[in-house]
Amino acid sequence: MAGGRVGDLAAAVGDPAFLDRCAKSYTASGFGVASAAEQRSWRNSWPALFAALLRAGLSDLQIYLEYATPGGGRRLDALLVGAAPRGMLGLVIVELKQWQTCRILDAERVMRQDGLVTAHPVHQVAAYRSFFEHWRPQSAPALDTRAVVLLHNAAAAEGSALSASAGTSHGVPVLTGTDLAAPAPQLAGRLRCDDLKAPGSSQVQEFENIRWEPSGRLLDHVSSLLEGHSTFALVGAQQDAFVRIRAAAARHLPDRNGSTAQDSAGAGAVITVSGGPGSGKTALAVRLLGHLMRAHPLTRPRFLTPSGTLRAHLLDATKSHSAxxxxxxxxxxxxxxxxxxxxxxxxxxxxxxxxxxRSLPPELAAVIEHVPLAVIFLDERQVIRPHEGTTVEEIRTTAQTLGRTHHHLELTGSFRCGASAAYTAWVDALLYGTPHAWDRTGEYDLTVTDDPFALQEWIEQATCDGHTARTAAGFCWRWARSRARGATTLPLDIHIDLPQTSHTPARTWRAAWNAADTLTAPDGAQLAPHSQLWATHTGGHQQIGCIYTAQGLEYHHAGVIIGPDLTWRDNRWHADPSQSHDPQLRPLPHDQYLRYALNTYRVLLTRGTHATRITSTDPATHHMLSRLLPPPHHTRDTKD
Incomplete structure (x- = not known):
């Protein structure tokens, strides 16, 4: 974001005009608008950093503030560049923390003073160092990469505890205000800069011209993850689409040696791939990423999704290789x-x-205009909010207007829900057509449960049997995103009143939504995962998920609660937006809300790979479902 010699930037760092320029550069770099908290951290941390560097005699080193790695995946607080021994470039990554104290939960997590659980700073900066180690192309100069954590407001004891808790294998010192008061000759060593000299202008230019790309070791890891896992085997329409997209890539993109096919269409290509739930869109997408990384590394392929939940799971799946x-x-x-x-x-x-x-999202239009090969996966029946809804036709029209070649591919298979195309067809008929009875019990395990208590019992039993089991519901109850500091329980915002029956008294079922942030016990144990990891991480079965934490994912056993926003009356579905607690949907007219409600429950009903249980809060709707589905005692045991 800002770069120059340490001495030059040190003279400007206190100037409000300099901070204004940094804020504008921050936005221009694609990070969004710099928040007041972000700018406050600059004012609080940068002067302390520069004071230490000047006192250590390092004014001639090159420094970059808020250094961005390709794609905006990371921002380094500060990066120092100098001439290292043996003709190498020396890099020192500096992670700045304003903490005075923190609570160490384990070797990878700490709790800040404000109660937020975050990555251990040593592991955080070690991951940054890993980027430079694994993304340096062979043509780039040799790098000697180091890292330090700087807690300029903390005392020595705090730094020692953090350093000891992270283990000794990382080689990342944790410096505090006490360390910064060391005699000048020692300070350069503590900052890992004692053997670095001022880089020449040609060395600085050489560093800035590096085109970072994944190394062979990273390719091996990601490819084995994305291509070697059995769930990513491609069959049928998936395999056909993969072959056609590979051919398009070979036609429009340079290969590993920089050569491009002679018949390459210079304008590039846009490929849309559509398919319903479980048709294998994401499996094909990640497999394609692995191929492009190997066959066309010079294009720096990337995988992007508007779904924060899906991205969180992709990052979690690759966390063992942070780069x-x-x-x-x-x-x-x-x-x-x-x-x-x-x-x-x-x-x-x-x-x-x-x-x-209601035009095509401008960011998507920019992709169609500028990216030589754009492969866009979508399902038009998974639009769940009014400000969404990109269509294949809109992409086709935009591509043709810009002179781009457009191809459309359709995935027709079903690889989720027991690979039962009949089940996904049943769901579509239930929601969009004429509901009919489910008569293929042996093909997919589907039934209705008597009430949420029975559903919860089924989820608990499936979890005990070793399955990933989750319950998701319509967004029909308040979701308290915040909780009291230090709280170890979630508010039971979901409450469903059940009338008295011949077998049970009147009861109220209560449950908690998925946690907005990771919920941690005083001993550091995780009680509930962050909402984006609710579908797969420990403890998620004890909270209720919603459309935003379930879409794009799957789990072995799926429970679905149809809330009062969607009811069956007079042989058709009726939607009531006043029952929704989604602020984007609540103001909509009934007919418009119906589309989003049907799409939402379609997603929730197609998450279970092996079994689904449904219940409705509305008696008439529950009765309709009971007539279509086999009674619970006809279903298979969860251990099957």
Missing amino acids: ARELFPPAGAMGSVARQTGALIIDEAQRARRTPD
């Missing part, structure tokens, strides 16, 4: 990524935000 994070930039970086990559894969594209005039 893989650069492959999955955030959705907000779509515009900048479009100008940096030659091949971009977009999954869940129907979730991209539209403009008020």
Whole structure:
């Protein structure tokens, strides 16, 4: 974001005009608007850093503030560049923390003073160092990469505890205000800069000209993850689509040696791939990423999705190799990524935000205009909010207007829900057509449960049997995103009143929504995962998920609660937006809300790979479902 010699920037860092320029550069780099908290951290931390560097005699080193890695995947607080021994370039990554104290939960997590659980700073900066180790192309100068954590407001004891808790294998010192008071000759060593000299202008230029790309070791890891896992085997329409997209890539993109096919169409290509739930869109997308990384590395392929939940799971799946994070930039970086990559894969594209005039999202239009090969995956029946809704036809029209070649591929298979195409067809008939009885019990395990208590019992039993089991519901109850500091329980916002029956008294079932942030016990144990990891992480079965934490994912056993926003009356569905607690949907007229409600429950009903249980809060709707589905005692045991 800002770069120059340490001495030059030190003279400007206290100037409000300099901070204003940094804020504008921050936005221009695709990071969004610099928040007041972000700018406050600059004012609080940068002067302390520069004072230490000047006192250590390092004014001639090159420094970059808020250094961005490709795709906007990471921002380094500060990066120092100097001439290292043996003709190498020396890099020192500096992670700045304003903490005075923190609570160490384990070797990878700490709790800040404000109660937020975050990555251990040593592991955080070690991941940054990993980027430079694994993304340096062979043509780049040799790098000697180091890292330090600087807690300029903390005392020595705090730094010692953090350093000891992270283990000794990282080689990342944790410096505090006490360390910064060391004699000048020692300070340069503590900052890992004692053997670095001022880099020549040609060395600085050489560093700035590096085109970071994944190394062979990273390719091996990601490819084995994305291509070697059995769930990513491609069959049928998936395999046909993969072959056609590979051919398009060979026609429009340079190979590993920089050669491009002679018949390459210079304008590039846009490929749309559509398919219903479980048709294998994401499996094909990640497999395609692995291929592009190997066959066309010079294009710097990237995978982007407007779904924060899906991205969180991709990052979690590749967390053992932290440099893989650069492959999955955030959705907000779509515009900048479009100008940096030659091949971009977009999954869940129907979730991209539209403009008020309902035109194609401008970031998506930028992708179609600038990226030589754009592969866009979408399902038009998974549009769940008014500001969403990109269509294949809109993409086709935009591509043709810009002179781009457009191809459309359709995935017709079903690889989820027991690979039962009959089940996905049953769901579509239930919601969009004429509901009919489910008569293929042996093909997919589907039934209705008597009430949420029975559903909860089924989920608990499936979890005990070793299955990933989750319950999701319509967004029909308040969701308290915040909780009291130090709280170890979630508010039971979901409450469903059940009338008295011949077998049970009147009861109220209560449950908690998925946690907005990770919920941690005083001993550091995780009680509830962050909402974006609710579908797969420990404890998620004890909270209720919603459309935003379930879409794009799957789990073995799926429970679905149809709330009062969707009811069956007079042989058709009726939607009541006043029952929704989604602020984007609640103001809509009934007919318009119906579309989003049906799409939402279609998603929730198609998450279970092996079994689904349904219940409705509305007696008439529950009765209709009971007539269509086999009674609970006809279903298979969860251990099957």
